[in-house]
Amino acid sequence: MTHAPASASRPLTVGRPAAPLSGVIRVPGDKSISHRALMFAALARGETTIYHLLEGEDVLRTAAAMRALGAQVEQQGEVWVVSGPGVGQLSEPDDVLDMGNSGTAARLLSGILASHGIASVMTGDASLRRRPMKRVTDPLAATGATFIAREGGRLPLAIRGQANPPALDYRLPVASAQVKSAVLLAGLNATGTTRVEEPVPTRDHTENMLRYFGATVEVESTPEGGRIIRLEGRPDLVAPGEGLFVPADPSSAAFPLVAALLVPGSAITLTDVGLNPLRTGLFTTLMEMGAQVDVVEKASSGGELVGDLHVRASTLQGVEVPAARAPSMIDEYPVLAVAAAHAHGVSRFCGLEELRVKESDRLSATVAMLRENGVRAEIEGDDLVVYGTGGAIPGGGLVTTHMDHRLAMSASVMGLVARQPVRIDDTAFIDTSFPGYLALMNQLGAGFAQ
Template identity: 80%
Template sequence: MRPGGLTCTAQRRNERGMTHAPSSSARPLRVVRATAPLTGTLRVPGDKSISHRALMFASLARGETRISGLLEGEDVLCTAAAMRALGADAVREGAGCWRVSGPGIGQLREPDTVLDMGNSGTAARLLSGILASHGMTSVMTGDASLRRRPMKRVMDPLAQTGATFLAREGGRLPMAIRGLADPHPLDYRLPVASAQVKSAVLLAGLNAAGQTRVEEPVATRDHTENMLRHFGATVTVTSTPQGGRVIVLEGRPDLVARDIVVPGDPSSAAFPIVAALLVPGSDIVIEGVGLNPLRTGLFTTLRDMGAQLEISGERVEGGEPVGDLHVRASALHGVTVPAERAPSMIDEYPILAVAAAQAAGVSRFCGVEELRVKESDRLAATVALLEANGVQTRVEGDDLMVFGTAGAVPGGGLVQTHMDHRLAMSASVLGLVAQKPVAIDDTAFIDTSFPGYLDLMNTLGAGFSA
């Protein structure tokens, strides 16, 4: 293998037709309180989790897959570049529309350059499962944020396939993987609920003879299982008496290309939803949002808090439930969110904390330890975001408590985002209702998951101005 070739940033420029390198400078934002309600109808970008998986599975299927609604954020474009480096043909044919075909299970080629996964822990961990189960040597890296995040929790189970890993202390990127062409099937019980680890193990099992079995203590998002079935794999899921699930995959299936429609990302929809709930008089509709029950814990929690959030037009697209959301401004109150709900809303806790800050009473989010290993230590960063703007919090073990202000968030603070897109967007929503302006140190990396976020929010009347 050799270093060099197109970096992920260069690949992203090519996909978007850019002729000049993007600025490396930060894009700070100062957000002032909204002076009018948010109104309008919008669509949020395609689901990031499903977009990553669509590119990977299409590259392992026989034939040509057409994907519509693909999220074209920087993270997903890095996944497209990685699959090309492994021998797939992934071509953009229009906005969100891609044509993908690949060499198939067991036939990927050794990349001749380092695979740059950008900011995406999901892509890096899932792709580890594919790389560990192919007879090749590969190296993955990412941006500064991704290089700080631990990969050991996927390295440990994947090493049981016979693959070998070499990484920095703590299992951090860059990471070299020497995979096997004939990997061992795995029987693995997750110590902590994680859709990423579960998916990495199942992806490794695609090229293993026999059955791969994964037991999870709590049900986590099941996009991998749904997409495996969509492409023709045999996957069975049973519930355990303790409330978990056992997933069994029959190895070496004949995956056959099938078209995919990527629904709107519920994690992205969370930001305009909470903004509309908090800004007085707001009334918006978000069309075509994914409603997978293992992803909609935020919607349940907001309703528990008193949110006027209605779902209509429910349908199934590409094996995933989809619907339209009608959101109106609401007076929210504090709630206790049980730990078992955390996997269905783990990415939404920062914006939920913003909703809790504006609500009346105390909210307690139980069992949120997974936040410590996200793009940043999201637990510490969420606490810092709120306290910098006059909102009292408390961390007790793995629980986060937010003391609501009943609509009187002081604001006036500077939010350090630590290159975390969800923190930046959460801070922008807080600024719309805070009494004093909220400053955000950088919003440049919001494009990793929500391209055009600031512009889209401005169409509703947010009034964001750099």
């Protein structure tokens, strides 16, 4: 599988829909959980059946990588079946592992590769090759693994792993679920207890899934509001007999959700959305802004809460979001910025330094998106300040997406409510996280011209 060449970009112009949005949809499976499902299934004994796996380009890259490392990974109709060689038993790949646009896959896989006695090389697309890896490779170097990369630890990255790595004890300087997960994944093949301390809680899908596959994981809170995670090394991971159900991705649900809140008269339902408390910061924030979102919880699966969201068009007010909430909604800030631009009053989103190292410098790109469409927005330190237009976003601008899928989708939501149509330079990369996004939004009445 290869990415479309730059000449195959897909620009899009979005205007107001002819009618309110309505309908019931299930967005694709959670991207974070899908990556981990493939990796853990490859490290477990037995055959794991995965339901609702996200089939976006990012996750397909992970599937291809695990297959190259010796796991059997097959799509059988609507499910995926994975049989792995087990912890410590991955084999050396014959070729370079191309992770495409996926920073999550590259960073998590680094932890696995560092703790296996094999040599490997990872690369990615132009966007991923610009993203820093040192914050992952620096702590992983304590395993005894060797890393050779470009300046700043950027891909391509060659790794000579350590077959008998020591357990790590690492305190994250900045909250990052990807760095935490990479260290924990390295700890799977280590003797002893791996300890990771994070300054504030980040998404805990890795911890939940480790337990689901049979690992011993203990979590405790610190007096400063952070968490300490301990993992017993070399667990006997076993494929769950009932399989693994991937919830609908709350980060993907954010786009139709915000669109329905902003387009007058809209009412939609989003089914089976993941409600992990460390992923629902956007829902909490929108409700503080006055959003009418009713949450109906359902049975949990694989340690993850799920539920249906009933969303109605609402009048929103500006809000201040504390930095401590940022990790629970880090991917949703661009579309939240669109909601803030449409709201009444000023919004301030604090502590967004992590946005500078996403698919793009997402903080600067979000401000550029708003300004290009007549919305006043400022960066003050690591804070984003958006001055609401009271439902009167001027629009009419061209949004440069920098190969960032979430910027492209956020711009499309803005186009649905702006006074003048919003132009987007490229939507091709939306498929990395949300395959079929335009078509699914059109089921609700968005009227995107494809």
